[in-house]
Amino acid sequence: MNLDKLWSALQRVGTTRNRRAHGARKPRRATSQPRLEHLEGRVLFSVQPVGVTFAPIELLAFSGTVATFTSNDPTPQSASNYSAAIVWGDGTTTAGTVAANGSGGFNVSGTHTYAEDGSLPVDVRIADAVDATNATAASTATVHEFSLSITGTPLATTEGQALSGTVATFRDPGSPDPASEFAATIDWGDGTTTAGTISGSAGNYTISGNHTYADEGTHSATVTAVENNTPNFSVSITDAVNVAEADTLANDFIATGTIQEHEFVGGVAAVFRDNGYPTNSPSDFTASFDWGDGTVYTTADGNAFVTTDGAGDVTLSVAGHTYADEGTYTVVATLGDDAPSGVSISNTGTLTATEADTLTGNPMTFSATEGTAFSGAVATFTDTSSGDASDFTAAIDWGDGTTTAGTVSGAQGGPFTVSGSHTYADEGTFTPQVTLTEDAPGTASATATSQATVDEGDVLTPAGQTITPVESVSFTGNVATFSDTNTANTAGDFAATINWGDGTTTAGTVSGGGSFTISGSHTYADEGSFTVTSIITDDAPGTASATATGTAAVAETDTLIAAATQPTIATAEATSISGAVAVFTDANSSNVAGDFTAAIDWGDGTTSAGTVTGGAGSFTVSSSHTYADEGSFTVKATLTDDAPGSATATASNTATVAETDVLTTAASQPTIAAIEGNSFSGAVAVFNDSNNANVAGDFTAAIDWGDGTTTAGTVSGGSGAFTASGSHTYAEDGSFTVSVTLADDAPGTAAATAKVTATISEAALVATGVTVNGFELAPLTSATVATFTHSGAAEPAANFTATINWGDGTASAGTITLSGTTYTVQASHTYTDERTFAVSVNVTDDTAAATANTSAVILEELLPNGTRGTANQRFVSEVYRDMLGRKVDASGLAAWSALLDTGTSQFQVVRLIQTDPHHEFLFREVDQLYRQYLHRASDPGGANAAVQFLAQGGTVEQLATILATSPEFNQGQTNGSNDSWLNAFYLDALGRQVDPGGQAAWDHAFAGGATRAQVAAGIFGSDEYHRDLVSAYYLQVLDRTADAGGLAGWSNLLKQGVRDEVVLANIMDTDSHEFFNKTAP
Template identity: 30%
Template sequence: MRAVPPRRSTLWPRSATPRSAPPHRPSARPRGARSVARWPPSPTPTRPARRRTIPPPSLGATGPRRPARSPPRATASLSAAHMRMLRKELPRLPLPSDKGGSKATATITADIADAPLVVTNTTISATAGIANSTPLATFTDPGGAEPVADYSATVNWGDGGTASATIRGPDANGVFTISGSPSYTAAGTPTVTITVHHDAVTPDAAVEDAAAVIGPVNYASPGGGVTVRVVNGSLQILSGSTIASSTPLADVTSLTVSGADGVANSFTLDYSGGTFVVPGGITFNGGALPATPSNSLTISGGSFDTDTLDFSTAHDGSIQLGTGGQVVNYTNMTPLVNTGTADKVVFTLPNGTVVASLEAGLTAGTIELVSGNGSFEITTLLAPSGSLTVNSGSGADTVTAAASFYNNFSGQLTVHGAANTLSVHAIPAGTLAATEGSALSRALATFSDPKGAGTAADYTATIDWGDGSSATTASVTGPDASGLFTISGSHTYAEASATAETASVVVHRANAIDVTVSDGVSVAEATLGAQGTTIAAAVAARFAQTIATFSDADKSANISDYSATIDWGDHSSLTTVSGSQLQAAGGGFNVPGSHTYADTGTFTIRVTVSDGGLASATATSVADVTSSVPFEAVDATYTIGSGAVSISDAKGLLAGDTAPSLLSVTPGTVTGAQGGSFVFKADGSFTYTPAAGFPGYDSAQFTVTDASGDTATHTVTVLSQHGGVVWKFYESVLNRLPDAAGLQYWTNYFNSGGSTGDMAFGFFESDELLDKVISNYYEQYLLRPLDSGGLTYWKGVWHSTVGPEQIKAGFADSPEFYHSAGGTPQSWITALYQRILDRTPDPACEGFWMNYYQRQTAAGVDAGVVRDHIALGFFTAVEAYGNDVAGWFQEYLFRAPTDAEKMQYVNQMLAGASDRTVEQAITNLPAYASNPATPAAGTGMPLADYYQTTAQTQAVVAAKDALFASL
């Protein structure tokens, strides 16, 4: 071979010393070349190269001979491509000679370096237990593909095994393929290393890749806790809290976890993050049991339709989770625990003689199957929501159920093929709703028979209805398609009950213990209907007639069970009508009454009827009271100034009187009750001269006559300004005229320097007001008359708690109020907003109280206590306090409070001031004490009417709480 010449005609100069001019070389490194040839070569090659010596041709023997010179020597590292070029060009290279014709001999040595092979990995897939040839990698030779025999490859399979690989190729693109036959025994992702060797060239080329091996996963535990779970698609095995193995779930065909021998092994199959299935099954081998068996298997979480547990031997068996679902095999295991849920559970007992007991687990909602003779491991699981089936093995099996078992299991139990004396499993219907006097006909319980459903004739049942009546025989029907029997009965409760009755059902089957279950029966009052009437009456004339009629849906009730109260609408005392005074009429009852009206007008009469229990009804009647004489005159009341007083006819005794003819007052001088002198004139004007030591009030009677000679007698009262304030208080607070003793006491109190606020305090503490307030609470909130025991109790609460707050909260959180609002926490809270704050609840606040209610009851706080706290929260809220203050200002001062006044008293209440303390402060304001105003000396003014309107009256009766009265 001859080296490729440079552009010049010679490789070196004539001189023995070569020139330093560079030879011709490529301008850039060829793509894919092993190296770039340099001339002269680097003193130290970067890698070993094949060395070839190219001798020059012989010079011949012609011409004079000269001493031989040492020929120049050149060394080059060339690529294989350059070498092929050299092979072509060197034979045409001319030999150099000097002038004398002498020729030199030159030797050229070329160091040719191979470029590294380019190896590319590929996806490696394998199936454990199957040794099929599979592509592992590909490679190319940048120096050009050489015969396949020049290459070799080895593979490290990543599981401790190595092997020679097969190389095929090259293909049309110069690509070689490396193949091998892995022999994996388990699934996993081992790292496979492929090493390719090219003749004697070093270093070898290598590439790594993770193989996806489909197959079983086998794990040997060192002992202790082992958890199997799936996270992000990978099956993980944890030893303690350390991940010992992680394999893509899709690559796992089966899983076997083996515990260490002689130590405790605790296995957990964790479905809390979601269920998964290993197609070939999961096996847990507990290893040889230690002296005290303690290999446990827990299935944590998951929800399945049917769980099937097959016991093979004392410590071996299998579990199938769900129909056609995951199969879990186990050996040397005890105990078993399953915390997942299932609709149905099926136990299959092992062969041989088995004694099994069904018991309640230690945790609420769990049950246990326990072996009495060690024939299978104790198994604890959440009670299935549907059915539990026990299938016996081939031997003489006995199955029993502990008394506590049904405390945790409410489904249907069936035991097949085993001797048992299990009683039926009965489930009560729950709380039943009945109405007094009406028949309750319905199913009271259902039951299933663990021995297998017979016919209805195999069972009997009786019902004790809990009201003292004799037990009755129940009807047993069934079974239905699921094996359930139904127990039904019919009964009529004579009376309603504030607490639920208990209906006890006893189920009997031969050769078994009777089973008793109980239903609560809420017996409601029969509906009362009441109808009012219109009454015509004459003033000052007593009348007696039917005031209202009513009927009761309970036709079995006795008339003596009922009572009625009559509010005549004229501020007089209530009239009570006992059952013995009621009159039966047309399937209902009449309420008789007798009354005398002192004034003419139209009066609304409220008649409330109670059956002595929880039911009541109210009828509204109307009394049209007219004068017994053909004219109408009224009593007259005045506040007067000091000294002798003169009242003109325009403001006199006949002001406002009506008659078809002219009225007149019998003139004359009359001495008043307190010694003053009244001088009446015919036109109704009069003068009054107080006696010495005028106490602040005096009165006298006067006679009015019409043109026909008809007469009527009325009373005129004169009051000092202090007496006028007392009169006002009686009308506005007690809704009646003051009695003589009360008027005298409180007027003397004022005359002695007493304050209106202190007087208000005395009124608020009076039995008269408290009786009205508490009586109204009962009628307004509980829809029934006040009973004496309730009055005594709530008055004691009022006095001990310094006001009505606890009473209002007590009524608001009472069971009667709760049920009247709908009987749910949500409806009750809504009613509080509507009845206390007089508005619908906003979602945020309503949500706050609902969350509070749920958190407190979940923490074990009694629901009644929680309602009491919430009710107090409403009555002590800024909004409620503001409504209270506004109501009191309207009631006592006949105006709305300013913003500053409202906040002043609201802040006092927030600081702990009671209702009556704030009311006392408001009534102690000068504006209250100065109304009515003091007339000028010698004059008088008719006293205004201070009786409350209907709304104001309700506010007063509701302890001066205008908003609470709207309940």
């Protein structure tokens, strides 16, 4: 439709008030019944304002009432329904404050400062937010001139002397007022304020005052004149008062004399005279007293105190002090006037501290070890005075011809401990002399005689040796060594004895130094191993000793040799053999068979004793044995001389054992069943062996698992029955033929192969959902939605697929990654609404599948600055998104949230947005109606005309009627007949085909002369249309279907003629605050 035609049609439209809702969104939460106090369609409010004339003073802030108004609504309204703006008449406009005045009306008040005097017109503009009415009250501001002026008088005086006279003059041009009409105060700048005396008349006045400054310096005195006791008519001036110094200080007395060191002394330290200002306060002085030993007491640290007698004597007293040492000390007392004065004086005297120490020595008994450094206390001393350890020196005569300095320690006043370090060269008892002496000029001294017990310090460490004599041959040589911790000792300091282990003991010879050797001579009668014990002893008075244990390995003279020709050993596996296995010769032909023992190692891990026969230097070893397996075995026979003889010889022979095994597969084989990716471990085949003597170790097994992998198997069993076992992990499920081969070990040749089927199942998937957090309309990028594990071995992530159902009617594929044994599912998605969505993630692999259920917690979309903002800001953002279909802009957010912050209701803010002069809400309504009924976007001309129609009071349903009865609608959606028009209108207005009953009723109306506009008005007034509209509103702003109570209540209000947008605003501001609470989390 073009602009002219649409506007013409809009001028002719009827009074239908119904419309279709749009922009519906999904269900959310429950709401309460409609709140009627905000509903329009009632008798409108109107205000009757009256201006209030007021008289401010230039340059002074005015605050007060500028207008009043009443409402003719029978139900009184709240002040929060109104807003006010005050145009002050000097180019300034500010917001006014509306408050009930207790008389059934309201006052408008404001605050403002006028820069100039004069009579100015004032306009007070009042707006009613409920019925959108405005009114203006006219008032007048009579601004008076401010005329008082004041001039200061320079002042100067001396501390302690009275100041009296004129302190300021002031003028009030043209004033006939006497001096009694004014009052004055004088702030003297030193914490004192007094009333001033005013004299004069006819606009010229003098202010006088009296004051005495207690201290010198420059003070800022402020003089204030007030007219008629009214602070708004006052002037002040601040001038400097220069107060001169009056103090003249002189020395009178300083403490001198003699005291004892460590004696506590304090009290009056000095007296001074203040001849210039004898009444000066003690607090005006600072003082210090230097004791001459590095200690200074001051009034600042609280150890020096100043008092005055009011007649000029200034006394300096000090807290107690103790001299740590005797001596003569120069003391200095200093007195100074406090800032800004520079007056000060010092007096010097002498104090003498005399000796107070009397020392008494107390001996100690201590222990040490020769050759080891001693360090510790050697004596203690007591002192009759309270000296410090640093006041003394100590000397220690250790009693062995050595004297060293000692270290003195202890608390003030003692007792004191003297410590020292020393190494005694030898053991014994010594008498150390310890002398403590006070440092100069002190003379105190005392000596203590202590006792040192020095213990044996030698520590001997022995080491035995192994010697190798031959039986009946004399041995001479070293048998042991030892070391000594005391490296000063020599070989002559020790004696040694040797026990040879065969019942003989002789003296040993000691040689060396620091490290010593014991040697001796001896002849053993027989071969064997003997324990040699050597004892070393320190000479008197030393008590150190040590014992070394060594071994004498006395060699055998017998010689045994395996014969050049050995017996033949031949048999079959599992068959017993008995007979000779080895032959030996002996160089000692006197030995008999009973002098020897024999052991046979059969070469198959078995050892047994042999039987020895023969004599005259030739001996045979015989025995019996059964070989369990075929092969060639090395048989070793060892012949050994009996104890204490050590002669021995070993003969090697070969036993040839023939094969007898026959291997077959068992009739019943094990079952192999596993899960892909999981390790299988167990029996895979069973075999029988004709040789019951064979053991599992005689066989090897190889397993071909049927998937291209072959591994060695483990053989177990015995007594003719053997099981092959193995471990393997199948990468995929399926059925595999497993070939198992059992083979006799070399040189055996027996072998058999068994075939078994392995059934491998698909591995299970276990998925766990991960909660997703985000914001409405903010893309979730690569968000983790689930993790899962695969009970089989880790497979490539590409083997799996994942599908995410986002809970908002959309689904997408996920991206899968693998880390360790855990797979992660990630995906990207954008939610267009805030709420908690139920999310499911389905993961598949071949025939296995798992589903993880989780949730996406989506909060209200972020504000333009990227934050969530306040609750009121989030409310405004949601209104823009749900009602205007866009993100809130920064200026709109600031303006509307500011209203909410200052008490404007949510309903009022929604209505203000709907009725905003830019008509964004109305343009959106118009465009949606175009799309609903003309199935296209609105054109600029038509949109502007339609918005003006709605802004001037037309309803959405009236506009929809115009569109639905337009030629464009008739040509584009009907064949020209009323029936086709009716069906098309039903589809657009009610979202369904016309039903037979409705068809008949409206055909009857057409037959009776009803127009299409009248039929449209009837449909728009139907309960079905009202319920559809309310349901759409619920989905649009509450994200849920309407509950029965809300559906009935709001539909009834629409039926009563309440405008669509008012119902929408009320749904967004119900008592339960359901819409507001959407943004609360």
